[in-house]
Amino acid sequence: RWTTFSICSPKVCIVGSGPAGFYTAQHLIKVDIYERLPVPFGLVRFGVAPDHPEVKNVINTFTLTARNSRCSFYGNVNVGKDVSIEELQQAYHAVVLSYGAEGNRRMGVPGEDLAGVYSAKDFVGWYNGLPSCQELSPDLNCETAVILGQGNVALDVARILLAPTDILKKTDITQPALEALVQSQVRRVLIVGRRGPMQVACTIKEFREMVNLPDTRPEMMADDFEGVKEALKDLPRPRKRLTELMMKTALEIPSEKEQERQSKASRVWAFRFLRSPIEILANPDNSRTVGIRLAVNRLEGSGDGARAVPTGEVEDVTCGLLISSIGYKSLPIDPSVPFDSHKAIVPNNMGRVQHTAGLYCSGWLKTGPTGVIATTMNNSFDTARSVVEDMESGTVDVSAARPGSQSISGLLEERGVKPVTFSNWEKIDSLEMSRGEASGKPREKLLTVEEMLQHLTWTELILYTLKGNPMFFIMDAIINKLLQCKSIQMV
Amino acid sequence: MALVTALRRLALVRLRECSRRTAAVTSGAWLTGQRSFTTGTQSLRSDNKVTVNFINRDGEKITVKGSPGDSLLDLVINEDLDFDGFGACEGTLACSTCHLIFDEDVYKSLGRVTDEEMDMLDLAYGLTDTSRLGCQICLTKSLDGIVARVPESVADIRQSKDGSS
Ligand SMILES: Cc1cc2nc3c(=O)[nH]c(=O)nc-3n(C[C@H](O)[C@H](O)[C@H](O)COP(=O)(O)OP(=O)(O)OC[C@H]3O[C@@H](n4cnc5c(N)ncnc54)[C@H](O)[C@@H]3O)c2cc1C
Ligand SMILES: NC(=O)c1ccc[n+]([C@@H]2O[C@H](COP(=O)([O-])OP(=O)(O)OC[C@H]3O[C@@H](n4cnc5c(N)ncnc54)[C@H](OP(=O)(O)O)[C@@H]3O)[C@@H](O)[C@H]2O)c1
Ligand code: FES
Numbered sequence: 223r224w225t226t227f228s229i230c231s232p233k234v235c236i237v238g239s240g241p242a243g244f245y246t247a248q249h250l251i252k253v254d255i256y257e258r259l260p261v262p263f264g265l266v267r268f269g270v271a272p273d274h275p276e277v278k279n280v281i282n283t284f285t286l287t288a289r290n291s292r293c294s295f296y297g298n299v300n301v302g303k304d305v306s307i308e309e310l311q312q313a314y315h316a317v318v319l320s321y322g323a324e325g326n327r328r329m330g331v332p333g334e335d336l337a338g339v340y341s342a343k344d345f346v347g348w349y350n351g352l353p354s355c356q357e358l359s360p361d362l363n364c365e366t367a368v369i370l371g372q373g374n375v376a377l378d379v380a381r382i383l384l385a386p387t388d389i390l391k392k393t394d395i396t397q398p399a400l401e402a403l404v405q406s407q408v409r410r411v412l413i414v415g416r417r418g419p420m421q422v423a424c425t426i427k428e429f430r431e432m433v434n435l436p437d438t439r440p441e442m443m444a445d446d447f448e449g450v451k452e453a454l455k456d457l458p459r460p461r462k463r464l465t466e467l468m469m470k471t472a473l474e475i476p477s478e479k480e481q482e483r484q485s486k487a488s489r490v491w492a493f494r495f496l497r498s499p500i501e502i503l504a505n506p507d508n509s510r511t512v513g514i515r516l517a518v519n520r521l522e523g524s525g526d527g528a529r530a531v532p533t534g535e536v537e538d539v540t541c542g543l544l545i546s547s548i549g550y551k552s553l554p555i556d557p558s559v560p561f562d563s564h565k566a567i568v569p570n571n572m573g574r575v576q577h578t579a580g581l582y583c584s585g586w587l588k589t590g591p592t593g594v595i596a597t598t599m600n601n602s603f604d605t606a607r608s609v610v611e612d613m614e615s616g617t618v619d620v621s622a623a624r625p626g627s628q629s630i631s632g633l634l635e636e637r638g639v640k641p642v643t644f645s646n647w648e649k650i651d652s653l654e655m656s657r658g659e660a661s662g663k664p665r666e667k668l669l670t671v672e673e674m675l676q677h678l679t680w681t682e683l684i685l686y687t688l689k690g691n692p693m694f695f696i697m698d699a700i701i702n703k704l705l706q707c708k709s710i711q712m713v
Numbered sequence: 714m715a716l717v718t719a720l721r722r723l724a725l726v727r728l729r730e731c732s733r734r735t736a737a738v739t740s741g742a743w744l745t746g747q748r749s750f751t752t753g754t755q756s757l758r759s760d761n762k763v764t765v766n767f768i769n770r771d772g773e774k775i776t777v778k779g780s781p782g783d784s785l786l787d788l789v790i791n792e793d794l795d796f797d798g799f800g801a802c803e804g805t806l807a808c809s810t811c812h813l814i815f816d817e818d819v820y821k822s823l824g825r826v827t828d829e830e831m832d833m834l835d836l837a838y839g840l841t842d843t844s845r846l847g848c849q850i851c852l853t854k855s856l857d858g859i860v861a862r863v864p865e866s867v868a869d870i871r872q873s874k875d876g877s878s
Contacts (some may be wrong), residue, residue: 245798276805283801391728429833460835592872594836596810 223529232613233314233626237301237555238321240264241595242402242585244284245602246318248445250609252292254627256305259353260298260642260674261650262288264322266595267667268352271378273385280595288644293493294627296634297642298675304639305630307556311580313629315620316609318582319559319575320602323591325549327353329370334546337361338511342375342547349382349399351667356398361510362406364542368514370499371547372415373423377432379545380411384438384489394658394665408543410492412711416498416530418521419446419468420453426464432491433471439484441492442472453524461526468493496520502544513540550591558577565590573605580618588702646678653677763852768862769796781854785847785861786811788862796863804848811847812837814862819843823850839864 234250236243239257241264247253260555261267263281270277290294300304301321310317326332326343340360347355367383369376382390387404388624397404422429433440454462476484497516505512516537519530552568554561560576562569567590568583575581584605585598593601612618634641650668657666668674732735762778765788779788786800789811802808806829815823820843826834830849837844847861 274807276802276807279803279805279807280801281805425832426835427829430828430832459840463831463835594808596798596801596808596836596838599801599810600838603797603866 231651232316232618232620233312233624234316234318234320235626235630236320237307237310238264238319238585238587239295239297240320240322240585241280241284241598242320242322242587242602243318244287245599246320246584246606246609247293248283248287248405249606249711254294254296254630255288256299256310256630257295257297258300258303258321260671260678261647262295262297262644266348268347270350271382272395273381273389275393277666280321284389285669295642295644295647296627296670297308297644297647299481299634299639299641302555305633305636307559307581308634309630313625313627314580314584315613315624316618318578318584318588318605318609319555320575320583320585321552321555323552323566323586323588325551325553325566327549327551329499329546329548331499331501333504333511336502336504337509338364338542339502339546342369342371342545343550345379345545346375349395349403351396351669353669353671356396356669359398359402360543362402362408362543364407365540366410366412366541367408367543367545368412368414368539368541369545369547370414370514371423372413372493373547373549374425374428375550376413376545376547377424377428380413380491381435383408383411384435384491388438389436392663394663394667396667396669397661409489411489411490412494412539412541414494414497414499414516414539416496416519417528418495419450419493420457420461420465420524421521421526421528421713422464422468422493424464426444426460426467429464429467430637433467434493437487437492438489439487440471441490442468443492443494444473446493446495447472472557475703477517496530498532499546500536503538511544512542512544513538514544542651547607550586552587552591555566573601573608574612640675642678649681650674650677719728737750761854763854765852765856766858766860767794767796768860769794770863770865774860779852781852783852785813785850785852788796788852797864797866800848806849808845809837809846811831811843812839812864813850814839814841814864815843815845816823816860817843819856819859821837822855837864838866 231252234252235254235256237245237256239255239262243255243257243264247255252457260420263284266278287293301307301310307317326341333339338361340358344355344358345360348358348360362383369379382395382403383406387400390403391400449470450465454465457465496519498519499514500517501515502511503513503515504510517532518535518537520533521528521530523529552564554563559581560569560578568587569576570583570588573582573584573588575583582605584602586593588605589597589601613620631641654665654667658664660666670679723844731755761781763781764776764778765785767775767777767789775794777788777792779791783791786804789796789799793803798810800809812834823845826845829847830835830846832847834840837846844864
């Protein structure tokens with residue numbers, strides 16, 4: 223399927239080391255990956271919920287790709303700031319942008335910036351250890367939380383807010399988040415959508431997890447499902463099965479055993495439909511949120527394309543915590559790169575950035591911020607295929623040699639930027655795992671960039687003084703172990 | 714060097730490393746819930762083996778033999794079959810990239826599908842009524858000679874719709 227061509231080592235680089243970066247790299251002969259953070263894997267590390275460790279198995283394949291001599295990882299390099307796209311284009315025959323979607327859609331309603339209102343992107347980043355979100359310290363000192371949006375991210379957030387902390391403490395959730403959740407007063411989570419039950423964006427596996435979540439019970443409203451049964455038969459299988467499970471949850475009388483389980487549950491979750499945010503309500507001194515005003519909608523049309531139209535009626539819901547989970551959003555990286563600000567993607571044709579030979583994109587930046595890892599994988603393979611085709615056809619001229627990482631490394635050194643190699647990441651990785659082991663978790667993440675870099679400097683310094691010593695390897699192992707203990711005390 | 718050969722070799726190396734690694738890493742603390750890929754169950758008697766015919770995305774037929782008890786994903790890995798992106802979650806029912814399509818009679822003989830497998834299948838590309846997830850199907854002697862088709866990827870579907878390839 224991959225056409226043949228014979229040119230000596232065209233130079234390709236990728237910006238971003240999430241699934242898109244790694245799946246694109248997997249199909250290119252020789253490739254350098256530039257990543258802003260000292261640590262790789264993007265949303266697999268900082269997005270995927272801590273109680274979904276199996277999803278993170280993709281990291282094993284990424285690691286094999288990165289360890290291969292054909293692939294070099296340069297972490298701690300902020301493209302657009304430390305090095306420009308133009309400089310990359312001069313150094314490489316092809317540049318693939320895979321930097322994901324690091325912004326979020328805004329509700330665009332008054333009160334959005336009040337205390338107690340968070341974007342799901344920040345909330346997720348907080349419990350998953352994203353360095354830029356560690357100051358968030360969300361206030362969980364209220365009974366009811368409202369989540370806006372009914373996608374899988376909304377369900378991740380709901381689950382983290384409601385799951386027994388005995389379950390969470392065995393995951394790689396950060397220690398500060400775990401402690402906050404242990405203290406959390408949140409007992410009720412409302413997951414609010416602007417359209418109806420047949421338009422929810424979440425998938426069935428995640429909904430079923432909510433249904434089965436220990437110590438919680440659903441509180442769906444039967445009225446919401448009027449007329450839904452009649453529409454079921456025409457739905458495609460995935461939508462049909464999901465709708466059936468929601469109906470079962472809302473309408474059927476549970477088995478005796480389930481009734482008993484539910485009656486003992488201390489926390490509640492519910493879906494609310496046909497409601498759009500119009501204003502976040504503040505307390506009298508305007509210092510924090512106390513609720514949300516919602517417009518009551520009706521649906522125009524049917525199926526996936528149905529539109530929410532306000533009826534004019536409004537409804538106020540009291541809540542002390544409001545999390546807006548209405549989608550992520552890609553941001554432009556450099557004025558020289560075309561950007562469709564309406565769709566918030568880089569406009570492209572099969573991954574080829576419009577009007578810019580040699581520039582490509584993959585992942586959420588290419589498609590918009592939807593799709594699971596498998597979707598991202600497929601669209602990244604497509605982009606890699608475009609790169610290969612263009613080099614073969616001559617659309618991208620690879621006859622003249624380019625310096626690749628050599629010239630970029632020079633630029634970075636001049637600018638005082640010290641890239642983190644993949645083997646350096648593996649040092650951070652093993653430190654995190656041994657710190658986790660100490661507290662019965664699979665990993666205890668380092669929470670700041672400084673901490674990550676500091677650990678590497680320490681290791682380097684000690685290894686440097688030891689070089690030349692015949693006991694080097696034994697000492698290396700001992701020192702690594704000692705350093706790990708030291709860092710545990712340091713934090 | 715021809716890219717295609719290099720890519721295939723790369724992928725093969727990757728898969729080979731992969732099967733070795735997963736066998737070695739299953740006790741790794743943070744990979745909880747990971748199912749180990751069966752290795753080393755090869756029986757000396759080849760008549761104990763189960764023959765499986767895979768049809769890859771190019772329509773080529775690839776015939777391999779596996780041991781009873783292995784899953785179809787194990788087989789793909791042990792035999793170094795190069796199906797792009799197959800088995801991303803390593804058999805933990807979290808990705809749907811091990812999607813395979815069967816003929817109706819074979820599908821019926823594969824046994825009951827759990828809700829959890831159905832949930833994950835619902836996310837698969839090109840879902841059919843006779844689709845299954847390869848990591849959930851264990852070989853038995855009675856499956857000898859089955860045909861399992863690897864579905865086209867989205868790009869293939871799009872391209873053949875456009876008529877552009
Ligand atoms: C909260 C959440 C949970 C999810 N859970 C699941 C799940 O359970 N299962 C599933 O299949 N899918 C899940 N997904 C979807 C999945 O994460 C995405 O499909 C996938 O991560 C998109 O990959 P990407 O590489 O395009 O983006 P990202 O994963 O975001 O990777 C982008 C990378 O680029 C880097 N970067 C950004 N800017 C720069 C720059 N200027 N210079 C250099 N590098 C830069 C970032 O640091 C990051 O590492 C989830 C998504 C979210 C948001
Ligand atoms: N476990 C997993 O597999 C997993 C976990 C997390 C994320 N993911 C994937 O990652 C992707 C992103 O997830 P996501 O939840 O961020 O996005 P999403 O699936 O697109 O859901 C966004 C939700 O926000 C709503 N919304 C959008 N704009 C709105 C507005 N202005 N006002 C009110 N509501 C609005 C949408 O409703 P409308 O439909 O009406 O627009 C929808 O309910 C998805 O593909 C998801 O499947 C997967
Ligand atoms: S390998 Fe992921 S679901 Fe089968």
